[in-house]
Amino acid sequence: MNIVHILEDFSFLSGGLRTVVKDLHNRLINNGISSTIITTRKEKDDDVIKVEGGNKPWRFSKNLINKLNFLHSQKNIDIIHIHGVWMYPQYAAAKFAFNNRIPYLISCHGMYEPWLWLNGNFKKKMYFKYVVKNIFSKAKYLHAITLPEAKELRKLFPKTNVVEIPNLIDSKSVKIDAPNLKEKYILYLGRIDKKKGIDILINAFANIDNKNFKLKIAGGFNDYQKELEVLVEKLNLNDKVSFVGLITGVEKEILFKNAFVFVAPSHSEVVGMVNLESAVYGTPVITTKQTGLKKEWSDNGGFLVNPKVNEVQKALQVSLNWSDDERNDNGKKLNSFVTKEYSWEYRFKDWLNLYKSIL
The missing domain is CATH 3.40.50.2000 (Glycogen Phosphorylase B;)
Incomplete structure (x- = not known):
């Protein structure tokens, strides 16, 4: 199985998204599954593929599609796992997957939560309706992290399969030492x-x-x-x-x-x-x-x-x-x-x- 993950930001600034994708990527590799991360931003020592676009509007990347074509030619991509919804890398990866008949999965990571719609802007609503909704609806699955998110995604994409898997964390690698509570x-x-x-x-x-x-x-x-x-x-x-x-x-x-x-x-x-x-x-x-x-x-x-x-x-x-x-x-x-x-x-x-x- 060969899986490619797409997200616009894998740097520390992406917060929990980096942790989620990195943990999943490492678990797959440790279980003998080929996994590759493509992003426009990363940290210096990250073993991932960086494409241009990290400092551009919409994180537009000229070489993202070329990189996907190259990877697909070297070893057929079985699944493209898209993380996030608002930037060019997600849109371009979905179109590439659809055009090349590669199954794709989209983890929305809470980016379609109701509070964000209420506090969002007109441009985002238009972007969703006229740019990405059609191509995202063709995904094999939309991944929700919580039950409320799953319900929201079913409203937005009534014909697309939605699966719920929570964010997960590696609990075994952490040793709980006695904390120093002197500084309250x-x-x-x-x-x-x-x-x-x-x-x-x-x-x-x-x-x-x-x-x-x-x-x-x-x-x-x-x-x-x-x-x-x-x-x-x-x-x-x-x-x-x-x-x-x-x-x-x-x-x-x-x-x-x-x-x-x-x-x-x-x-x-x-x-x-x-x-x-x-x-x-x-x-x-x-x-x-x-x-x-x-x-x-x-x-x-x-x-x-x-x-x-x-x-x-x-x-x-x-x-x-x-x-x-x-x-x-x-x-x-x-x-x-x-x-x-x-x-x-x-x-x-x-x-x-x-x-x-x-x-």
């Missing part, structure tokens, strides 16, 4: 984006009674961060809130492990890899019902709330009053839940069965 802090880590509800977290943090904690916000700097910095200053939180930039590797692992609680109050998300990562590191997670996570999350050391200041504030107030032992117990409980419901060890067979069914 709440953590947000991810893209700095309005969709992520970071302003909700800042406002909720401003209202909590427990003043011993600080808030760390990790993510690559952009224009939206400037708005958040203004909010922090307005709330007189400059000495309590820090923007620590893009954190990766071992530094990221330490930041997760030693946080007292992780908070991701997103307006729209499909599971959210950062929620799973935090849980695997044994850190309790406050996130939103809009992630599509199983409701049992709230019974296993975590909190599922709505993206509203008062609900995030209430969950923070409860969790920050835990003792260190209570915090650790809830983190272990959430780790066990995620290992069972969202780990590659338990669910990789779902991907193998899907690829086999496509062939």
Whole structure:
């Protein structure tokens, strides 16, 4: 089986998408399946194929089709797995697959979630309707990460098969060490984006009674961060809130492990890899019902709330009053839940069965 993955961005800036695709790619290779990633952006040491277009509008790439033609001529491509929906690489790959009679699968990664339509622009709606809807509807499957996303995709593509497989994480490779909880802090880590509800977290943090904690916000700097910095200053939180930039590797692992609680109050998300990562590191997670996570999350050391200041504030107030032992117990409980419901060890067979069914 020869599978080619297409996405516009495989760099650290792509956040959870990079983690999802990289893990799937590595699992396939480790199981003797040929897997190749093509992207317009990557990190220096990534063993993937980079085509031009990373800095162009629509990520337009002149040599993407040539690269696909070359790969197909060297060894027939059995499946093209497209990740994302809004950029040229996805559109071009779908057309290439259709024209060459190669089965293709599209993982939408939450990019058609209702909140995004409500807050999107006219141009995106026209792009969907007149450019990609027809060619995407010819995919063998559309992949949804959560049940709500699957329902939304069936509305948008009523004649196309939709399959649901959640985001998965490698839980066995992480060793849960005793955390260093001397520095009491709440953590947000991810893209700095309005969709992520970071302003909700800042406002909720401003209202909590427990003043011993600080808030760390990790993510690559952009224009939206400037708005958040203004909010922090307005709330007189400059000495309590820090923007620590893009954190990766071992530094990221330490930041997760030693946080007292992780908070991701997103307006729209499909599971959210950062929620799973935090849980695997044994850190309790406050996130939103809009992630599509199983409701049992709230019974296993975590909190599922709505993206509203008062609900995030209430969950923070409860969790920050835990003792260190209570915090650790809830983190272990959430780790066990995620290992069972969202780990590659338990669910990789779902991907193998899907690829086999496509062939």
